[in-house]
Amino acid sequence: MSSLSDFLNIFNTEGNYFIGIDNGISGSIGIIEEKLGTVKSAFIATPVIKCLSYTKEPQHIHRIDWRELAENLPKTNVIALLERPLCNPRAFKATQSALRSLEATIIVLEMLDIPYSYCDSKEWQKEFLSSAVIGHEDMKKASMQVGLELFPSNGIFIKRHGDADGLLIA
Numbered sequence: 001m002s003s004l005s006d007f008l009n010i011f012n013t014e015g016n017y018f019i020g021i022d023n024g025i026s027g028s029i030g031i032i033e034e035k036l037g038t039v040k041s042a043f044i045a046t047p048v049i050k051c052l053s054y055t056k057e058p059q060h061i062h063r064i065d066w067r068e069l070a071e072n073l074p075k076t077n078v079i080a081l082l083e084r085p086l087c088n089p090r091a092f093k094a095t096q097s098a099l100r101s102l103e104a105t106i107i108v109l110e111m112l113d114i115p116y117s118y119c120d121s122k123e124w125q126k127e128f129l130s131s132a133v134i135g136h137e138d139m140k141k142a143s144m145q146v147g148l149e150l151f152p153s154n155g156i157f158i159k160r161h162g163d164a165d166g167l168l169i170a
Helices: 004-008 065-072 089-111 122-130 139-150 152-161 167-168
Strands: 014-021 028-035 040-045 047-053 060-064 078-083 116-119
Touching: 004 116, 014 167, 028 167, 040 152, 040 167, 060 089, 078 089, 078 167, 116 122, 122 139, 122 167, 139 152, 139 167
Parallel strands: 014 078, 078 116
Antiparallel strands: 014 028, 028 040, 047 060
């Protein structure tokens, strides 16, 4: 699906929404709607745009497409949980990108009056993934497998993305 609005068409507006945001330009957004004991879910890659960087040397960066994000998130009965971003001075460019993504996402959530909180990746990973894979290269594959088991209706999108982090955070 091309946008969150495509996913939100499957939801009723009377339920409670839980949004999980795997921060960053390669992250994902999972939305879970709970209504009268039934659960529906949606999953997509975080919407991004490519634009010219602010640096002296011409280069491109990816940024959160805040317009698409703002237009397509549920507006009522919603709470968001954001994964805390990478902050590592030895990985300056990745940290810079993660913090830029976080700021754009927070601005959208605040514009929409969506309450949000943070979690560390290890918090949600501990709930869903084997301790043997946490911190290893098999972690994304394990996230995808758990996501496919818990949210089979989103299987094609989870496989395309390569993990189900946003849904597991939600």
